[in-house]
Amino acid sequence: MIEVKNIHKTFGENHVLKGISADFKEGMCNLIIGGSGSGKTTLLKCMVGLHEPEEGSVIYDGRDFTRMNFETRIEIRTEIGMLFQGSALFDSMNVEENIMFPLNMFTDQHRKEKLERVNFCLERVNLAGKNKLFPAELSGGMKKRVGIARAIAMNPKYLFVDEPNSGLDPKTSIVIDDLIQELTEEYKTTTIVVTHDMNSVMGIGENIIFLHQGEKWWEGSNKEISDTDNEELNEFVFASKFMRALQKNKK
Structure with a gap:
């Protein structure tokens, strides 16, 4: 609470x-x-x-x-996980790199572990296999779902x-x-x-x-x-x- x-x-x-x-x-x-x-x-x-x-x-x-x-x-x-109003994805990063960003910042996991988490989050928001797409290639709804995937990457208590x-x-x-x-x-x-x-x-x-x-x-x-x-x-x-x-x- x-x-x-x-x-x-x-x-x-x-x-x-x-x-x-x-x-x-x-x-x-x-x-x-x-x-x-x-x-x-x-x-x-x-x-x-x-x-x-x-x-x-x-x-x-x-x-x-x-x-x-x-x-x-x-x-x-x-x-804390956060989804900003405009999704706030990094244009220069693909979907996989965007979702992995908080894992790179806050964990010392090996890349294999981080990639497994990224793939799990993508599956959870029904975007499995979209790892290599860039934000410019996504619809508005897809951007929101990638933003949610990034927000839950750290398995947050607060969203x-x-x-x-x-x-x-x-x-x-x-x-x-x-x-x-x-x-x-x-x-x-x-x-x-x-x-x-x-x-x-x-x-x-x-x-x-x-x-x-x-x-x-x-x-x-x-x-x-x-x-x-x-x-x-x-x-x-x-x-x-x-x-x-x-x-x-x-x-």
Whole structure:
């Protein structure tokens, strides 16, 4: 489990996060949702150490990440897998080299062991045999799956996913959501997904945190979200569904 306690983050005079507290549960798909500028990506970056909060704590299974120095954070960093919004694959590396990158950085395994792990991860995301392709040769959905393969290469306890369905068609988005959910259940990871996609919310949102103007405005499951009387959340849900319908009609 990851506990976030009273997180504050500012950029200049902009107070982006205003005392966020939440628990992200093991073996579940925990979603952070909210409109643009609500602070959801900033919260994720504070949780993995890409931003340092002015106040508050991020606690990984009893270990206070925010109180650690760079050296003592390394242990937790090796337990984290992350899929960035744009997949963030290295263009100059092929699929095999991209997935092997964290293994080269954080392990002293022999190449044979690393290659076995790469091939296992590729099989797990249904991309077996695609080792030698370069990112320019991959579709958007394939890039996301390679990004997921790299994120699970270290067999992480904690999986962070930023806007996994950005730029994908609805059918491919469902494939990515299903894969994230399967991996979460299979490895009992604590998975945190930042998204604005209501299909993802209703499909895999076991534990949902809704942010509004830098505050936690609502918390619950996808089974509870339709029955809420939270005005801002209802506006967000309606607007998201409306935009999705509009996009479908354009196609």
